Amino acid sequence: MSAAPMVRTVPAMSRLELRPLAAADLPACGTLLADRHRRHRVAQPLLSARFEDPAVALAELTAAYETPDSSGVVAYRAGVPVGFVLGAPKPSPLWGPNIWVEAAGLAVTDAEVMRDLYAVAATRWVDEGRTAHYVVVPAHDAGLVRAWFRLGFGQQHAHAIRPAARLGTGTPAGLSVRRATRADIPVLAQLDVELPLHQGLSPTFSAGRVGTVEESLAEWAADFDDPAYTTFVAESNGRVIGAAVGCALEQSSGHLSLARPDHAGFLGFAAVFPDARGIGAGRALGAAVIDWAVSTGFDSVVTDWRVTNLLSSRTWPALGFAETFLRLHRLIR
CATH class of the missing domain: 3.40.630.30 (Gcn5-related N-acetyltransferase (GNAT))
Incomplete structure (x- = not known):
């Protein structure tokens, strides 16, 4: 995990603090990820129940965090983490100068927070020349998918079971x-x-x-x-x-x-x-x-x-x- 952007506070009434994702944030973010997966399995019970365990979700998040050249942002509200986004590049030239947010790389309590997280994270990614952005999002969460659509993303691929x-x-x-x-x-x-x-x-x-x-x-x-x-x-x-x-x-x-x-x-x-x-x-x-x-x-x-x-x-x-x-x-x- 390399250096990340500076702390940013979203103005107005949101009281949302955005800062670089650090190792100390991972346990709380792992819990957010486990909660996201638990909700996902209500819609898709064939997905693995293992990742509902915060310790297992944390292991996946930690592996993503330790990927070379990864970077991310975490959001806090009133001292409580309410979301994170974490991406890393893939070396294949097929994807262009890229950044990938994989299945373990995001979770929020409020879909709108994801737009703030991306705004900060993408600043660094584009500064690094990584202009092809990919994100893997739970299909059942219409609000979260729409938040990404409102960030200029479109659907490219579907995973199904x-x-x-x-x-x-x-x-x-x-x-x-x-x-x-x-x-x-x-x-x-x-x-x-x-x-x-x-x-x-x-x-x-x-x-x-x-x-x-x-x-x-x-x-x-x-x-x-x-x-x-x-x-x-x-x-x-x-x-x-x-x-x-x-x-x-x-x-x-x-x-x-x-x-x-x-x-x-x-x-x-x-x-x-x-x-x-x-x-x-x-x-x-x-x-x-x-x-x-x-x-x-x-x-x-x-x-x-x-x-x-x-x-x-x-x-x-x-x-x-x-x-x-x-x-x-x-x-x-």
Whole structure:
């Protein structure tokens, strides 16, 4: 944790004192975080109950505080902490000159306080040249989401969960779904490239790198037999038209900290060729991963999507996935 901005007192009747987040503030802020998560679980009981324990929430907050180049602000009213925000940069060039407020990086007793916290914290972030701001916010808290929207943020990504329970719906006529075999590797490699190509189109316009089929072929050949991942393919008229991959959520680099449910399966990848979309292949593949998660004994299934990806943002909620966290984004010019 590096140096932070100077103390600031909000004028008028608020009597809100804003100051750099310090190690001494962490226990009280950990309690705020645990309280936030307790309220969140009323709306989303599939989230982990562990983080309702202030000691566990404090451990997550402390880890975020100790992230290199982190900085944050805490708000006090009448000597009592009423909120904090804490961010840190990610080294990947994909995100630009960035700062990230992850799931353990914010909590307030009053959503409006978050706007004051950000105003002070962002002063430093922008002074450091970090102009791409990302924040992961509990989806159920409409007031808090609106506070971020009123700071110029927009929704970029959704994290979602559903119970590990079979859907009980059949595969559309003309489609079949089965486990992938090594003979499918060439088409799996093509589908690997198809997803980032789709994400790069309107209205998503993702800047993510599009790899080559040759790179994907090598990766599939090396990793196909890894028991940590289960791959399904969808066929129509004897042709593989799509694929999906399921695994334990622990295999994912996302859904971290308070956003990571216990003992959850993960729908980590799904893609369908453009000429085969609209016949239910994506839904059938998602259902196959959900059924696999049930058979494996997971308690829930998690996935995520870009909200500007019209296909995934419609298909996954239709399969019963409910938003848990929203990734919001602001780019400052």
